[in-house]
Amino acid sequence: MLEILKKSLKKAPIVKRGKYPYFIHPITDGVPAIDPKLLDEISDYIIEYCDMNVDRILSIEAMGIPLATAISLKTGIPFSIVRKRQYQLPDEIKISQSTGYSKGELYINGVEKKDRILLVDDVISTGGTLRFLVKALEKKGVTISDIIVIVGRGDGVQQLAGEGIRVKTLVDIAVSEDGVSILEDTGETN
Ligand SMILES: O=P(O)(O)OC[C@H]1O[C@H](OP(=O)(O)OP(=O)(O)O)[C@H](O)[C@@H]1O
Ligand code: HPA
Known part of the structure; x- marks a missing residue:
């Protein structure tokens, strides 16, 4: 199951961003x-x-964009993108993003109070990005059916679980300067 993903993760190169060992992978970076x-x-x-x-x-x-595009094309469900750019639209919600680096x-x-949404992202590490996003969506009254993330590293999933936010x-994976290793059967979907 998910053999192409696992095989490609094992080959991911690592670069340092400050002290943070950052793995580079097609799904998280579009590279190569x-x-x-x-x-x-x-x-x-x-x-x-x-x-x-x-x-x-x-x-x-x-890097949530290619994932949402693929799911949207297969299901016919439209998708919105949480942007790094401000549009100054009347209902725009600004949140802080904080990652390991x-x-x-x-x-x-693009989300309405009555909406039921599937939240999808490429990777969770500290959980900083999803924490603020989920809280802002809940405050607006949006219903989140599932939060699905392709790769889990670090303790973000556990941190958010402790705050009542369930991330699948x-x-x-574990990431060190030497590379990526797959943690079998630890993710909720594995
Ligand atoms: O759990 P966290 O520590 O918050 O890290 C996860 C976030 O880091 C990346 O965002 P970034 O803005 O670096 O990525 P991108 O522009 O390459 O998608 C990734 O897409 C997640 O949104
Ligand atoms: O190590 C990483 N690689 C790619 N994207 C990321 N987003 C958080 N950590 C990482």
Whole structure:
């Protein structure tokens, strides 16, 4: 199950961003290239595993976009993108983004209070990005059917679980300066 994803993760190179060992992978970086077979494998799995009874898929710029596109094409469900750019639309929600290696702002547009959404992203590490996003969506009154993330690393999933936010991952990994290893049977979907 998810063999293309696991095989490709084991080959991911590591670079240091400050002290943070950052793995580089097609799904999390678009580098070196996204194999359509990989996207196909992942999107089929998500459609099978998640509650797809939703009005909208919500993804986060940048690397949530190919995932949401693939799922949208297969299901006919439209998707919105949480952007790093401000639009100054009347209902825009600004949130802080904090990862293991960066800080910035994200801007939510295109979701309505009555919406039921599937939230999809490429990777969770500290959980900083999803924490603020989920809280802002809940405050707006949006219903989140599932939060699905392709790769789990670090303790973000556990941290958020402790705060009542359930994140499903397809594959969990450990990352060191030497490379990526797959943690079998630790993710909720494995
Ligand atoms: O759990 P966290 O520590 O918050 O890290 C996860 C976030 O980090 C990446 O965002 P980034 O803005 O770096 O990525 P991208 O523009 O390459 O998608 C990724 O897409 C997640 O949104
Ligand atoms: O190690 C990583 N690689 C790619 N994207 C990421 N987002 C958070 N951590 C990482």
